[in-house]
Amino acid sequence: MDINSIREDFPTLRGDDVPAYLDNACVTLKPDSVIDAINEYYTKYPGCGGRSVHRYGTAVSRGVDDSRRSLASFLNASSVNEVIFTRNATQSINQVAHGMKWSEGDVVLTTDREHNSNLVPWLQLEQEQGIDHRVVASNADNTFDLEAFEEICAEIGNKLKLVSMSHVGNLDGVSTPIKEIAKIAHDHGALIAVDGAQSLPHMNVDVQDLDIDFIAFSIHKMCGPSGMGGLWGRYDLLDDLRTIQSGGQTVVTSHYDSLQWAKPPARFEGGLGNFSGMIATGAAIDYLAKQDMNAVHEHEVKLNKIMTNGVKDLNGIEIIGPEDASLRGGICSLLMHDLPAHDMAILLDEAANVMVRSGQHCVHSWFNSKGHTNGSLRASAYMYNTEEEAKLFSDTLEEIVNAFS
Secondary structure (H helix, E strand, C coil): HHHHHHCCCCCCCCCCCEEEEEECCCCCCHHHHHHHHHHHHHHHHHCCCCCCCHHHHHHHHHHHHHHHHHHHHCCCCCHHHHHHEECCCHHHHHHHHHHCCCCCCEEEEEECCCCHHCCHHHHHHHHHHCCCCEEEEEEEEEEEHHHHHHHHHHHHHHHHHEEECCCCCCCCCEEECHHHHHHHHHHHHCEEEEEEECCCCCCCCCCHHHHHCEEEEHHHCCCEEEEECEEEEHHHCCCCCCCCCCCCHHEEECCCCEECCCCCCHHHHCCCHHHHHHHHHHHHHHHCCCCCCCHHHHHHHHHHHHHHHHHHHCCEECCCCCHHHHHHCCCEECCCCCEEEEHHHHHHHHCEEEECCEEEECCCHHHHHHHCCCCEEEEEECCCCCEEEEEHHHHHHHHHHHHCC
16 A cells, blocks of 8 residues: 555645644544545536536436445445435434334443444334333453344344444444344344444445444544435335435425325435535545555554554553454554543644544443543544554653653
């Protein structure tokens, strides 16, 4: 993988005073092709797709269709009609949660390391509809306890309706064995939904090989525009979901006393779409499709090893998850204990032009359960980061920590 060539594709990585951007688990940078696609929509055909049949409208419709096809191919979906455009993974998970039919006592299983987007919807349904949300405790090092999961599934029995888990944790970068989990869930008659926000940008994800039922993802973490996400689901399951946003093209037709729902994906894409974002999504996916995703993952692990080796012995610092960086992808998340995480992040930016994330990363439940209300400092690498940037992060953090000691 030619890192220098990749960096040339990103305008924020060209020129002087280029930052060491290590906040990729939140939002990735955008290549020229994505920015050009957005500009092209607004300057050449700023029309309304799926409705207007003039030249602008037709150009938009074709662009959206092309993007949907790119996403379907990237996921190895059976049909383009299994791909739904959303605002982000949060909306996608909510579409599944509030689109399914529930009975009181139905059980939903998650891990104890979920982003709020894959926790709060289930807590809301527990409060409002009486479902039973349960948590599978991780091992001490945050790796998934498959044996405990099997035991819980057996204990729940036929009340288990859905298993909803992150493929890769945004807290720590630890992967979950989704293929094995899917088999166990299906063996117990349950569906499986996957939060793929931290996996799709960094590794090969084949929905058919994993044998999953739904996967949610955020395009803004995949070199794409902000305000764009997606949901993939098996067509028969999508066709059985109610939409959480009705109106517009969600119906084929309507009368004063009746309506005819549209088929997926139109049923779930009500209202005027973010057409520039949809079209630029295609550019982002086409860019990722040209990369060797195995090489991307290996590169991120190499950078994480540099960061990990540089910070693991610092006073008052504790790595979240396994010490072995190969089990944490490109994420190096650090408990600061007595040191203020937000102040550390500001100092890294001001002193060395290193950008990282600080706080609880929307995984409040995990931090609260452990008593770590200060949150953590999280550095997350991507394909365009360099070994020099990884070392700059660890060296600068060492200087800052020593200055506070």
